[in-house]
Amino acid sequence: MLSRPLILPALLLALLSLQVYSLAPTDEIRDADPAQAGYLPDHNIDPSLVPSFQILWKNAHNVNEKFYAKPLVYTPAGQSQLVFLASSMNIIRTVDAVTGTLIHERTVQPPFLTSDLGGCNDIPNFIGITGTPIIDPDTDTVYFFSKGYEGGATSGGVALGRYQLYAVDINTLEDKPGFPVLIDGHHADNDPQKFFVGGVILQRTALTVVNDVVIGGFGSNCDLFNYTGMIVGVSKTPGVGVTSIYAAEGGPGATPETDDLIDGNGGAAGIWQGGMGPSTDGSPRIFLTTGNGEGQVNGDAPASGDSPLSTLDDVIASFAVSPSGVFTLEDYFQPFDYRTLDDTNSDLGSGALSLLDPTAFNGPGVTRIGITCGKSGKAYVVNADDLGGYKQGSGGIDNVLQTITLSGPVWAGMGSYPLEGGYIYVTPLGQPTAAYKFGFDGSGNPLFTLAGQSEASAANLIGIGSPTITTFKGEEGTGILWVTDPIAGLKAFNAVPNSAGILTPITLPATGASNKFQRPAFGDGKVYVSDIDGNVYCLGPSAPSSTVSSTLSSTSSSTPSATSSTSALPITQVSTVCPLAPAASAPCSHTSPGSSPTAPPPSPLVFLPNSSLPGTATTFKTATLAPTPTPFTGVAAVSSYSGVGAAIVLLVMIAFF
Secondary structure: OOOHHHHHHHHHHHHHOOOOOOOOOOOEOOOOOOOOOOEEOEOOOOOOOHHHOEEEEEEEOOOOOOOOOOOEEEOOOOOOOEEEEEOOOOEEEEEEOOOOOEEEEEEOOOOEEHHHHOOOOOOOOEEOOOOOOEEEOOOOEEEEEEEEEHHHOOOOOHHHEEEEEEEEEOOOOOEOOOOOEEOOOOEEOOEEEEEOOHHHEEEOOOOEEEOOEEEEEEEEOOOOOOOEOEEEEEEOOOOOOEEEEEEOEOOOOOOOOOOOOOOOOOOEOOOOHHHOOOEOOOOOEEEEEOOOEOOOOOOOOOEOOOOOOOEOOOOEEEEEEOOOOOEEEEEEEEOOOHHHHHHOOOOOOOOOOEEOOOOOOOEOOEOOEEEEEOOOOEEEEEEOOEOOEEOOOHHHOOOOOEEEEOOOOOOOOOEEEOOOOOEEEEOOOOOEEEEEEEEEOOOOOEEEEEEEEEEEEOOOOOOOOOOEEEOEOOOOOOOEEEEEEOOOEEEEEEOOOOOOOEOOEEOOOOOOOEOOOOOOEEOOOOEEEEEOOOOEEEEEOOOOOOOEEEEOOOOOOOOOOOOOOOOOOOEEEEOOOOOOOOOOOOOOOEOOOOOOOEOOOOOOOEEEEOOOOOOOOEEEEEOOOOOOOOOOOOOOOOOOOOHHHHHHHHHHHHHHO
């Protein structure tokens, strides 16, 4: 038996070797929720306080830098809540969620230049990180796709455009071992002639994770070039890399691949979903939607959804994700008039399939309802477990639960509220935001009916955001509907229409015109959103004595660049400040009883080899945080460990001494 002097070191080593990661209830680690239903009940958004919201801070950034990826909110163990930002210039940042103070900043690689697309300016100036990342709270890892050029060059044209999946430590923004992973050069599982070419494709969907595989959808740049919509899976396990690529148009009947990148004959059927992510329901499957394509294998004959289909243009599709991360088509729905949608560029897939809460939205034989809408001005209500195939309805029409004719086309998705009877929401271009209430028809089948709408119309511009609904601790009567607008900025409404059928607005401080397809992110009683000029706002119920406004920028407003060398090992520049942050709002404050707070000087620069991307260097930048008094408690903080772990260590020391 070990003696007490030997047991103590062994216990301490065991405790200190266990990294404890955390996920606060008010964190938002992905775009909305896994089901893409848009309902977020856990962020302490009190409707009695929202009318008093003010802009708590506003951060400006580089000239021409924009945010298409939405902010994410996360609380590392033993630290205060932070906001993770990823921009079109391939710059990632963490800022303090309460103050907006910069914690870390890094340019992961030079971004792709929009000018290389030859006239497509949907995303102006730079195309870097445009899909919303996802955070793994078990490992403090952020995953995201980044577009640049071969070898980390600052230019090179479409042919040299490249996509990589990055995995970075959210505490330092350093690359995790085995990452980034290059996507280019891989072929589609369902058609070896279809291969991934990063220069002609655009990663726009938010990311999701199934079976430890990071999944993202890829579409087009203005429908230019020889592109095919694809879903890509990359393992979270270092060294495994790409697990599967599935081409939306691949196999018999699909447009053959060519070596001419600009001929425009790749097959299309892009997966972009208005920036929303593939939806998941906890099982090893994903749901997604596609845009217009070219193959059109389905002709006049009806086809079952579980039969093979090689041309997935304008479909809702579900894919199984195997334990090794391989995609297999399981089911699909394709509208009876999909060829008209193809010919008129009326994408069904302008928003994700939202999987509604099955405890609130269900019916006879239907346990999981999904909804989506598109440019055609129709919303489709489907059975997620039997999507409907092609022309499977009576008389050769759609076999869906319901088709809702909206007041106009939609370039976004839908949101839902599962309380107070259940509602879904949508905002067509230039039209009011509409609320549809859940109920049943005379035969007991699920049915949505128009219950109300906003008095004011949305902007008649592409880029309106998908609806998000919050409640205060999941309580009925506290629902708030949030929508971003490319002119009006962030808007809020009471989620349940009043007796006159009006979605009553809630006054918010004016934010700038929202960037395309944004959805607000939520922290602990706070809302985060970006505008078209690259400003990031934090709105909350109580403003400080003066609104914080700052500029967080790299050393240059020009194109981010990375040095290259063929004769020397590339280096990664790392600067860290106060790595042992105790918590709360003063991560760089150290005080003793009765003393004034002092911030230690920044750590010296450390140069580390970066062999993950040969011939390039990656720049890290860290800002020194403003110190705030924190009383000394006599217990030092332990980086990456929870307060519980530190308390256990202290108790063990007391017990043995």
